[in-house]
Amino acid sequence: MQVPSGATTNFSGMADLHAACVDLPPADETARMAIAAREATLTKPAGSLGRLEELTAWLGAWQGRAVPTLERVRIVIFAGNHGVVRQGVSPWPASVTAQMVGNFAAGGAAINQLARVADASLTVVPMADLAPTEDFTVAPAMTTPAFLHAVTTGYATVDAETDLLCVGEMGIGNTTAAAALAAALFGGSGRDWAGRGAGLDADGVAHKAVVIDRALAQHEAYRDDPLMAARIFGGYEMAAMLGAVLAARHRRIPVLLDGFVCSAAAAPLRRLHATGLAHTRLSHRSAEAAHHALARYMGVEPLLDLGLRLGEASGAALAVPLLRAALACHTGMASFADAGVSERT
Numbered sequence: 001m002q003v004p005s006g007a008t009t010n011f012s013g014m015a016d017l018h019a020a021c022v023d024l025p026p027a028d029e030t031a032r033m034a035i036a037a038r039e040a041t042l043t044k045p046a047g048s049l050g051r052l053e054e055l056t057a058w059l060g061a062w063q064g065r066a067v068p069t070l071e072r073v074r075i076v077i078f079a080g081n082h083g084v085v086r087q088g089v090s091p092w093p094a095s096v097t098a099q100m101v102g103n104f105a106a107g108g109a110a111i112n113q114l115a116r117v118a119d120a121s122l123t124v125v126p127m128a129d130l131a132p133t134e135d136f137t138v139a140p141a142m143t144t145p146a147f148l149h150a151v152t153t154g155y156a157t158v159d160a161e162t163d164l165l166c167v168g169e170m171g172i173g174n175t176t177a178a179a180a181l182a183a184a185l186f187g188g189s190g191r192d193w194a195g196r197g198a199g200l201d202a203d204g205v206a207h208k209a210v211v212i213d214r215a216l217a218q219h220e221a222y223r224d225d226p227l228m229a230a231r232i233f234g235g236y237e238m239a240a241m242l243g244a245v246l247a248a249r250h251r252r253i254p255v256l257l258d259g260f261v262c263s264a265a266a267a268p269l270r271r272l273h274a275t276g277l278a279h280t281r282l283s284h285r286s287a288e289a290a291h292h293a294l295a296r297y298m299g300v301e302p303l304l305d306l307g308l309r310l311g312e313a314s315g316a317a318l319a320v321p322l323l324r325a326a327l328a329c330h331t332g333m334a335s336f337a338d339a340g341v342s343e344r345t
């Protein structure tokens, strides 16, 4: 694991953060056009590598390179605990969050194996010493300073020398936070957004939906304010993911989002700006039932659909070899002219 770099951006107020979320740099369209031009010369029918072609162009457009690279792939996992766990919304005790952070450090988690396969570095950032947020059925999950501090921490974790960032999380109870945040951002009730999380049964999911409905009724301030919604219903690790995805945008680093929780954490950027998540791709569709709807609201199409419901950036890590394959084709294939292959009539 690597030690995160120190803070370079400090969001001192919600207005500061809001400004950073709406004043966003665009991709490098010259690089995108150069990649499309080379793609058209390669020995295959135009478009026959499907979404792989678009992925190469996306990588290069955000890296600002006509020849994209995947030398420095970094996975960052943020961990946090949730006060709403006391409402009985998870089948696991909150202590598992810290225990899994220990497991990440010891190399024993799924993500340690997947990061190695992806040839990616892995950084784990425990948030707020793993103290829980407030129970958001009673009070906002975070105070404004605590929320901004968590966003700033996530922002500072992103190393500018990164070719691709994979973002993920660990936090018992956070599928409830993600579901409540999704409802706050896109509408609907607890029933629409509550799912099995880390293994609830049907009765548990029904109870989780009631808890979410109570929380939505408790708060008003989130309406039409996506950042306020993230403060009220999110968590420290979710705020940090928001900060990391935002930092990547300002540094023009392409991002692979992970599952349901990661998507909900990043979703305020989509609500605040039509192209707020253009530098990201959704790595997979989680088995969490509402991820399908959330992806649709966010206007993103998952790359993989493997029935994963783990979190900890596992889906993002699994999509890295797919990007490496796309890039290998783009950089390694011969052109029609070089290979002496006839072009179509």
Ligand SMILES: O=C(O)c1ccc[n+]([C@@H]2O[C@H](COP(=O)([O-])O)[C@@H](O)[C@H]2O)c1
Pocket (backbone or CB within 6 Å): 089, 090, 091, 092, 169, 170, 171, 172, 173, 174, 175, 176, 196, 197, 198, 199, 200, 258, 259, 260, 261, 262, 286, 287, 288, 291, 308, 309, 310, 311, 312
């Ligand atoms: O992000 C997802 O798609 C996802 C789906 C199901 C479970 N999780 C993980 O499970 C934990 C949260 O589950 P729960 O039931 O305690 O809310 C948390 O550590 C997440 O990383 C994550």
Ligand SMILES: Cc1cc2nc[nH]c2cc1C
Pocket (backbone or CB within 6 Å): 092, 096, 100, 169, 170, 171, 198, 310, 311, 312
């Ligand atoms: C064991 C365990 C591992 C996890 N990894 C991410 N979320 C998790 C939740 C649990 C319960």
